[in-house]
Amino acid sequence: MDSGRLAEIWSNIARIRPLILHLSNFVVMNEQAHVALAIGASPLMTLHPDEVAELTAISQAVVINIGTPTDEGMTAMREAGVAAAAYGRLLLLDPVGYGASALRTSLVDDLLSTSRPKVIKGNHGELAGLAGRGGSVRGVDSVGATDAASDCRTVADQYGALTIATGPVDYVSDGGTTVAVHGGVEMLTRLTGTGCWLGSVVVACILAAGNEVEGAVAALVAYGIAAEKAHGRAGSAGVASFRSAFIDALGSLEPSDFADAPKRIVPS
């Protein structure tokens, strides 16, 4: 992918203004909505089973993030998965804390088998768990996953889903091809929810690209570029200033920002 194509995908988001239904967690819901709006998408949020089918029908994509499960919310997630399949909507699953509790593990396993999400996005530890290599999560944080590219490919293959593994290096795999995306700054790990927000950016980019791999790669590239711009502008002030600067940057990337983007993408 050249820089022109990446910039085109990014600017397409605001042009198509996709309506993205979110069933997300209480910690990140506010900032995830801010991020989705900032990049030009239109976020819609619910956790109620009784409106999930209707809201899925009017949306272009659905993001399910299990970070703070409730009984009602889990029912809504199952309904959303079924509705997304029924209406052919792009469904992304973010298995937050997979492996940290039996509740999360069984919810995710259930959603994977009944909803067949088109995209799975997790950190290295969560993907290690999904790939059948447990023991790499600490709460909702990833620790010491040593073979992220391979886990990413395994999960993609196992679930027939485009899979994104986030970490110091990000990976995208459709089972066949696996690509590493470099970039970003360490400070992203000192802000809660940046992995969760990314879910919204990924589906927006896939819709804007009309292609899953290209969209996912564009999202990761843009995320890294925005993080680096934000770090340059506000990183020295601290994490909260960086947070604002990062959302600012996501909302104002220009085509020229993608000039060096292709070298961030490395076949794996």
Place this chain on the structure above:
Amino acid sequence: MDSGRLAEIWSNIARIRPLILHLSNFVVMNEQAHVALAIGASPLMTLHPDEVAELTAISQAVVINIGTPTDEGMTAMREAGVAAAAYGRLLLLDPVGYGASALRTSLVDDLLSTSRPKVIKGNHGELAGLAGRGGSVRGVDSVGATDAASDCRTVADQYGALTIATGPVDYVSDGGTTVAVHGGVEMLTRLTGTGCWLGSVVVACILAAGNEVEGAVAALVAYGIAAEKAHGRAGSAGVASFRSAFIDALGSLEPSDFADAPKRIVPS
């Protein structure tokens, strides 16, 4: 209303420090509390039916915002409506996403008939739905409402409630008189929840004014002025910087900021 009266209403908020009970949505709850505190009110938040009557009794006003309905929260909203009527507390209803799902539509219709809110505040699309002209919402965002002033008047008349329609131009109507309030910046639509936060500002201003129309107009005028100040200070940096600057501005408006305010208010 002259600028002195508008400034007086605004500064009265901090003097009377109204306790405002919120039953609000998960996306905006944090920032809505920040905004309420910033302008000098005292926010209190719950979604539990069993404490709603007691908390209504100690509050001066109740804001119900249905943005992320849960079964328990909807029960609490119904209880809050009943309690507000019983205790004579100022009740504002924000029908987020009215028309987007049967669940939201029936909840709002139910609250309107059983609680008789004194104030209804929605975007142009939601008010078009309430006025019986559907099809103007897209998720929780308004699209293409063409007759907002008339819808605002219709809803006010239909429900016997002061009605506020937010959009590129805002309208306030008590059924008899309808007023347009100009101001604000387009960037407000790129921040999630700014319409929701306004609900808290409106009830605070109504309590501070001791008059519904004057309070609602003062709230809309102040909101527009604060948004313009924030845009001047931080708009070029991006949406998150604008967000901070907007809350900063709401928390520090001075009487002199209202100097040009009267010309923003136009009979409709």
Place this chain on the structure above:
Amino acid sequence: MDSGRLAEIWSNIARIRPLILHLSNFVVMNEQAHVALAIGASPLMTLHPDEVAELTAISQAVVINIGTPTDEGMTAMREAGVAAAAYGRLLLLDPVGYGASALRTSLVDDLLSTSRPKVIKGNHGELAGLAGRGGSVRGVDSVGATDAASDCRTVADQYGALTIATGPVDYVSDGGTTVAVHGGVEMLTRLTGTGCWLGSVVVACILAAGNEVEGAVAALVAYGIAAEKAHGRAGSAGVASFRSAFIDALGSLEPSDFADAPKRIVPS
């Protein structure tokens, strides 16, 4: 405690990176996670009863904050209290709005008797209620508590818990010794949730100190220093700018920042 010891405790947080399980309220959950991460801890959040025991087992401490109770969340809090006792995890209870409703009062009383939290942290009004002197809360805000040091000691004694009373002056008591901690800025009271965030900082410092009184005092001292730095940098811009600057400051305190710290600590 000398400044070297205070700085040592603070820097220990990032070294031990404690996993802190939070059962917290919807208003503050996002910022509480940001603060916990900023100071070097690792936050984990849930409100679901079925995963509370497992998540407690992998955590070093548990923070229960009852600010927006739900039925499911209250069950989870009770389970977390039992699990913390069973696993010997440091448990802090934040009785938000104690006295404001029967629901909150009975939940807190229940948690106190069944979970025996090691730390209780509340504002002056909440502690006056816990000490058996009601009538000092207004919603979730404290008003006019006149004998905070004595209430703090009474609660510590009554419940056998290290007790922290926050207000214009903060107090820490283990029943025997009571210490006043001076510092901070008035603007903290114009931001929602700063008292709630402190709960996370207190348990992180206690774990980092290996001592309850020293940890609690270090947390209060650091909080005051960070607030003053933030106020100097951004206080004049407004509350939202102060909020960012405060979280920035919490995330970047240096040993030299503690130079004048000992004089903030006064036996009471």
